Amino acid sequence: AQKVTQAQTEISVVEKEDVTLDCVYETRDTTYYLFWYKQPPSGELVFLIRRNSFDEQNEISGRYSWNFQKSTSSFNFTITASQVVDSAVYFCALSEARNSGGSNYKLTFGKGTLLTVNP
Amino acid sequence: GAGVSQSPSNKVTEKGKDVELRCDPISGHTALYWYRQSLGQGLEFLIYFQGNSAPDKSGLPSDRFSAERTGGSVSTLTIQRTQQEDSAVYLCASSLRTGGDSPLHFGNGTRLTVT
Numbered sequence: 001a002q003k004v005t006q007a008q009t010e011i012s013v014v015e016k017e018d019v020t021l022d023c024v025y026e027t028r029d030t031t032y033y034l035f036w037y038k039q040p041p042s043g044e045l046v047f048l049i050r051r052n053s054f055d056e057q058n059e060i061s062g063r064y065s066w067n068f069q070k071s072t073s074s075f076n077f078t079i080t081a082s083q084v085v086d087s088a089v090y091f092c093a094l095s096e097a098r099n100s101g102g103s104n105y106k107l108t109f110g111k112g113t114l115l116t117v118n119p
Numbered sequence: 120g121a122g123v124s125q126s127p128s129n130k131v132t133e134k135g136k137d138v139e140l141r142c143d144p145i146s147g148h149t150a151l152y153w154y155r156q157s158l159g160q161g162l163e164f165l166i167y168f169q170g171n172s173a174p175d176k177s178g179l180p181s182d183r184f185s186a187e188r189t190g191g192s193v194s195t196l197t198i199q200r201t202q203q204e205d206s207a208v209y210l211c212a213s214s215l216r217t218g219g220d221s222p223l224h225f226g227n228g229t230r231l232t233v234t
Binding site for chain 2: 033
């Protein structure tokens with residue numbers, strides 16, 4: 001079974017602080033994908049990044065960076081110089097293949113981390 | 120282009136009534152998913168459609184829940200004899216293809232309240 005744990009339920013920071021959101025996953029598959037999604041107060045889930053299990057390179061996109069470590073089954077997300085607009089619920093998710101007569105790459109989500117950035 | 124469209128955006132119903140929730144995926148997306156988001160519970164997988172293959176219904180919580188996808192496009196999630204614990208936001212998502220690398224694109228959801 002696959003499982004995603006986001007231990008931080010809520011985080012509150014002051015604008016311009018850096019903040020790291022933790023994600024730990026469990027899977028028996030050797031091939032899988034990890035995702036981060038953002039859900040702002042408007043409610044729509046927005047895709048941020050995808051990482052496959054064979055690529056452990058960290059990634060930076062503007063103020064966002066992701067640290068994928070297979071050895072610790074973690075895929076952490078850091079926001080540098082946070083802004084009020086970053087306030088949202090952030091979800092980490094795992095997708096793995098099930099070879100049951102076909103592929104089903106359903107996503108398993110963590111429970112999310114509510115990030116509040118105060119001015 | 121147009122994103123995933125869900126209707127209604129809000130639905131209030133009395134306990135015991137049936138409800139239908141509609142999802143219009145992004146044109147050309149072959150995979151369609153339904154998730155449920157309850158307060159503080161994250162996203163719970165309900166059902167998945169891929170082309171003409173049999174849907175994966177493994178996430179449906181009871182036989183009161185059913186879904187269909189007509190013509191490989193629009194999907195309807197039906198909840199019969201609604202209960203208060205069915206109150207949640209029901210999210211639909213589509214993706215371009217089946218594959219773990221294909222991101223899901225979500226609609227804004229239908230907020231269901233069972234009184």
